[in-house]
Every structure is written in structure tokens, then in C-alpha cells.
Amino acid sequence: MYRVLVADDEPMSLQMIVKIVNDRCSEYHICDCAVDGRELLEKIRREKPDVVITDIKMPLVSGVRVSEIIHTEMPNVFFIIISGYQSFEYAQRAIRSGAADYILKPITPSGLSEAMEKLSDRIQFAYYSRRNRLLQQICNGSEYDLDEMKAIFPYQSVFLGLIRENGLPRRFSKSVGREIYSDINERYMIYGRDERESLYLIPQVMLGEQTIEGYLQKVVARQRKSLNYQTIIYSDQLISITDLTDVIREMYNTLAHCIIIGRNQIIKIDGKRTAFSSETENQVARIIDETFNDMETIIRERKFETAKKKIKSTLIHWQKQGCPQSWMEYAVRNLNSLCIRYGHVSENSELIDREILLDDAFYNAMSIEELSEMVIDILFQNEKEGNVLKLDSPEFLQDVLDYLTQNIQKQISLSELCHIFGVSQTYLSRLFRKYTGLSFNQKLTELRMEKAKRIINKNHDFYIREVAELVGYQDQFYFSRVFRSYVGKSPSEYADELENDTV
Structure with missing residues (x-):
């Protein structure tokens, strides 16, 4: 329940507000009351309420001034200011002070309860935003306010x-x-x-x-x-x-x-920190160096077929032995350095482009065989480029995007797409980044979200599960999270806004 602090210097008015909140506003409870502005400031700082309902004209410190002060100190506190003044100037001052609402006297139960009901959505969203910010801080190892964490995640x-x-x-x-x-x-x-x-x-x-x-x-x-x-x-x-x-x-x-x-x-x-020591890392480095101890000579002498076979067999062997991705990344990036050192990079190739493509390979590969093929394509990309340059065009990529759009409800992998269009995963990944500035997965998600928006635009009365399935998601909850990350609001909130705009 949301905490409410009420302030009014007239006892009858104060009692009436408390009674309305208690009787009609089930999401709220009264945490304290105040009869002047100075007491109100002290109790807000101590109680940290979600909502303050205060008369505009209070002894010692006015309600508007309290709102201004608290707005800078505690911006998550919402103010409802009650006034007997109908002048627009007073309402304008209240709004400028950061007040969420401005209610004229005489107060009616329906008027106050309606204002509180509208405010609950804003409080809920504020809690949600604070919760996400705190969680990001926690996951990134940043300092966070434990008291705030307890308040919004009890x-x-x-x-x-x-x-x-x-x-x-x-x-x-x-x-x-x-x-x-x-x-x-x-x-x-x-x-x-x-x-x-x-x-x-x-x-x-x-x-x-x-x-x-x-x-x-x-x-x-x-x-x-x-x-x-x-x-x-x-x-x-x-x-x-x-x-x-x-x-x-x-x-x-x-x-x-x-x-x-x-x-x-x-x-x-077990909830305790496990040490991945520098000794372990050094042992990994030694194993990798021993495995590829002759690779520098092979690459320097341009025996690329030998290098490819050794890379593929080694990565597959490591995977069967349970070696983690971190091992393979270390080895592959060392091999990439060797290829660069001995000139197996075209004049137009950007070193950072190779790093990004390797990132994509480890990110997208669904099997060790796929990873091996992509790594080999990246390390020795120049040998194949002459055969596929004719496909390096916006028109070709548009054909790929058209296929994705027409089959958006299916589970489509980069591997399947490359098989259909007859190009390597590395090459198609490069085209996506070159012409869209996005990876394959990012572009696919963008297409799915745009399709979802179009479906909702056409039909505001929808089931989230149905929209999710139409754009390729089996889990409606996961779909809703991704939709919010791209659109900034949930599917239902997006539909409500469209409905309101139509009205």
C-alpha cells in the first residue's frame, strides 16, 4: 500500500481527508498528519511518504513552498494541493512547485478518490522505474540505496x-x-x-x-x-x-x-564467491599456446587449408572436453592477431570489424560446428570475397529483409537464413552491419517489434499471447519485456495510448 501524509490547519478538513482516504482509497493508508508547514517538512523527511495531501495555505510554511522544497530533496514524493482559491495563478504556482494535482475546495469524496486513483498509476510507474534503476546498479556492481531497495521491493x-x-x-x-x-x-x-x-x-x-x-x-x-x-x-x-x-x-x-x-x-x-585465479588463467593460456605452437609458422607460410583443418578439429575437440567459450575466444583472438601480423587482411579491412564479427560469431553460433565455420570465414575471409562481391548490395539485403518480414512468425536463425540465400554467416553478418548498422539479431528483433506495433495499431482489442505468436515469440511475458525495451511501454500501454489518441 502507498503511504499518505495529510496536512491541514483546520481539524475538520484534516479529519475529512483522512476519512475519505481510509474509506475510499484501498491502495493507500495514512502514515501521519501535520497541522503546519514546518511540522509537515519534518514528517515528510522522517516518514518518506509516497503522497502528501496538503492545504495550499499553511501556517509557518505554505503548502506550495513545502512542495518546492521536497521536490528538490525527494522527487519521488507526489503532492496533491488543496485550495480554496480558484485563481489560475494559484494553480500555476502549485504546478510549478511540482504538485501532481490541484483540487479546489469544498472537497468531495468522489473528487478526492478520483484524484487518488489517477495518481496510483503514476506512483506505480515511479516505483517501476526506481526498481529498474536500482536493479541495474546492483547488477553493475554500483552502490545503491539499501533503504530505497527495501521500500520498493519489500x-x-x-x-x-x-x-x-x-x-x-x-x-x-x-x-x-x-x-x-x-x-x-x-x-x-x-x-x-x-x-x-x-x-x-x-x-x-x-x-x-x-x-x-x-x-x-x-x-x-x-x-x-x-x-x-x-x-x-x-x-x-x-x-x-x-x-x-x-x-x-x-x-x-x-x-x-x-x-x-x-x-x-x-x-x-552456493552463494559464495568462487575464485577463478590467475593461476587457472595462466594454465589455460599454456594449454592454448601448446596446442597452437606451430600455427604461427603455418600462417606465415600461408598454408591456410592446414590452418583451417587444425582450427576446426581443435575447437570441436575442446568443446567435447567441456572447454568453455572463454578458452576458445582467447585462442581465436590470438589466431586473429597472427593473421593480422602476417598480412592476411585486405587493405580495406578494419581491424575493429574483425573483432565485431568474432563477437557476432560467438554470440550467434548454436553449435561448435557453426562456430568453427564462422571463425574460419572471418580469419581467412579474403579467399571467398571475390565469389560473393556481387551480393554486396542494398538490393540483396532487401531481399533478405523481405524474406524475414514474410516469415516473421517463424523461428528463424542466421544459419537457416544463410542456407536459404547461399552465403556464409560471416558474410551476411557483415552485410547487416554495413547496411543497417545492426547485427542480425538486433535487426530481426526490430522487425518483430515493428510488426507487433502494426498489429496493435489495426486492432486495439487483442490478446498479448496472440500478438507474440504472430511475431515469432512463444512466451508472451518475454515478448512483453522485449516490446517495452524497444517501444518504452508495454503492449497494453501502447494500445491504451492509441485508443486515447483515437478518442
Whole structure:
């Protein structure tokens, strides 16, 4: 319930406001009252209410002045100013002070309850925005206000679970993806560094008899896409909200060191930080160097077919042995440096372009075989470019985009698209970035969201589940989160705005 502080120097008026809120406004409760402006300031700072209802003309400090002061100190507090003055000048002053509403006397139960009902949507959205900001701070390891966290997420402890689809988030691309948050009406919190990740903070009361592992497996089953692989990391211990930063950092660290290309995994952590020591990293480096100890000579002597076979067989062998993505990235980027050093880069190639394409390869690959092919294409791209230059045109990419648009309701992977159009994944990824400035996944999501907007534009009375299915999403909740990240509002909020504009 939202907390309300009421201020009026007339006892009868004060009692009436309190009674209306108690009797008619079920989402609110009175936390305190004040009879002058100075007392009101003190109690606002102490009680930290969500709403202040105050008379415009108060002893010692006016209601408008209190609103101005608190608006700078505590911008999340909403003011309703009550006045017996009908002059526009008074209303204008109230609005300039940051007041959310201005009500004329005499106060009526219907008038005040209607104002409170309208205000509840604004308070809910403010809570939602603050919740997302705090969660982003926690996940990024930044300092956050624990008291504010307790106020907007009133659980002392939660279960944590992380779901990652395919490879790690991109690191070199400027457009790394949009952050994902839970919907405004969801009681648990979700944060994703991009569209392929979901970190769940779930209170015990919401799990019931389920385990956190079982719940996450149901989520994966609901939104699983074709051949994509999933990594689940969870703790079966309740985590105090004071320990969130450390445990979330441990989850991200575990993810970075444990993702295996093409393999579904469920990994349990104990809530304590695991050390991935420099000794372990050095051991990995030694194994990689020993494996490719003759690769420099092979590349320098331009024995590219030998190099390709060795790269492919080694990556496949490592994957079977359970070697994580981080190993392979380290090895591949070393190989990329060798190719650059010995001149296997065309004059027009940008070094950063190769890094971005490697990012895309690890991000998109659904199997180790796909990754091997993409890596080889990137490292030795010049050998094939002469055969496909005729496809390097906006017209060709438009054909690809037309196909995506016509089949938007299907689960379409980059691999399938390349098979249809007869080009490599690396080459098509380069075309997407060259002509749209986006990766394949980012452009596909954009097309899906634009199609969803058109569907909603045509029919305001819709089921979110149906729209989600029409644009290729099996999970309506996931669709709603992605829609909000792109449009800035949920599908239902977007439809309501269209309805209001029509009226």
C-alpha cells in the first residue's frame, strides 16, 4: 500500500481527508498528519511518504513552498494541493512547485478518490522505474540505496537464477543490445544485459512448493527457440538483499567461465564467491599456446587449408572436453592477431570489424560446428570475397529483409537464413552491419517489434499471447519485456495510448 501524509490547519478538513482516504482509497493508508508547514517538512523527511495531501495555505510554511522544497530533496514524493482559491495563478504556482494535482475546495469524496486513483498509476510507474534503476546498479556492481531497495521491493531475501541463451554478451560492438526488465505488473524482478539474458530475483512466497531450479527449467521450456542452447545458473539458498551485489557478481563470473558452445547446462552455486585465479588463467593460456605452437609458422607460410583443418578439429575437440567459450575466444583472438601480423587482411579491412564479427560469431553460433565455420570465414575471409562481391548490395539485403518480414512468425536463425540465400554467416553478418548498422539479431528483433506495433495499431482489442505468436515469440511475458525495451511501454500501454489518441 502507498503511504499518505495529510496536512491541514483546520481539524475538520484534516479529519475529512483522512476519512475519505481510509474509506475510499484501498491502495493507500495514512502514515501521519501535520497541522503546519514546518511540522509537515519534518514528517515528510522522517516518514518518506509516497503522497502528501496538503492545504495550499499553511501556517509557518505554505503548502506550495513545502512542495518546492521536497521536490528538490525527494522527487519521488507526489503532492496533491488543496485550495480554496480558484485563481489560475494559484494553480500555476502549485504546478510549478511540482504538485501532481490541484483540487479546489469544498472537497468531495468522489473528487478526492478520483484524484487518488489517477495518481496510483503514476506512483506505480515511479516505483517501476526506481526498481529498474536500482536493479541495474546492483547488477553493475554500483552502490545503491539499501533503504530505497527495501521500500520498493519489500522482501528481505530472494532466490536468484540466471538464464543465458547461446553465447556471452557482445563486448566489442557499439550496439551491444537493449537491457531487459520485468513488466510493471510482475511481482518479481528481472534484468537482462541484453535480449538473451534474464536474471530472476524471486521471493520465496512466489515459488510456493517449486524449487528455483524447477521454476527456471519451466521458463526455459516455455521460451526455448529451435536449436539455441541455454545456460542456467542458480542458487538454492535464499539470498539477503544486502548480499545481492556479491552473489550476482559471482553468477556473472561463473557464466563467463563456464558457458560451453552448443551445450545446455544447469550450474548450481552456493552463494559464495568462487575464485577463478590467475593461476587457472595462466594454465589455460599454456594449454592454448601448446596446442597452437606451430600455427604461427603455418600462417606465415600461408598454408591456410592446414590452418583451417587444425582450427576446426581443435575447437570441436575442446568443446567435447567441456572447454568453455572463454578458452576458445582467447585462442581465436590470438589466431586473429597472427593473421593480422602476417598480412592476411585486405587493405580495406578494419581491424575493429574483425573483432565485431568474432563477437557476432560467438554470440550467434548454436553449435561448435557453426562456430568453427564462422571463425574460419572471418580469419581467412579474403579467399571467398571475390565469389560473393556481387551480393554486396542494398538490393540483396532487401531481399533478405523481405524474406524475414514474410516469415516473421517463424523461428528463424542466421544459419537457416544463410542456407536459404547461399552465403556464409560471416558474410551476411557483415552485410547487416554495413547496411543497417545492426547485427542480425538486433535487426530481426526490430522487425518483430515493428510488426507487433502494426498489429496493435489495426486492432486495439487483442490478446498479448496472440500478438507474440504472430511475431515469432512463444512466451508472451518475454515478448512483453522485449516490446517495452524497444517501444518504452508495454503492449497494453501502447494500445491504451492509441485508443486515447483515437478518442
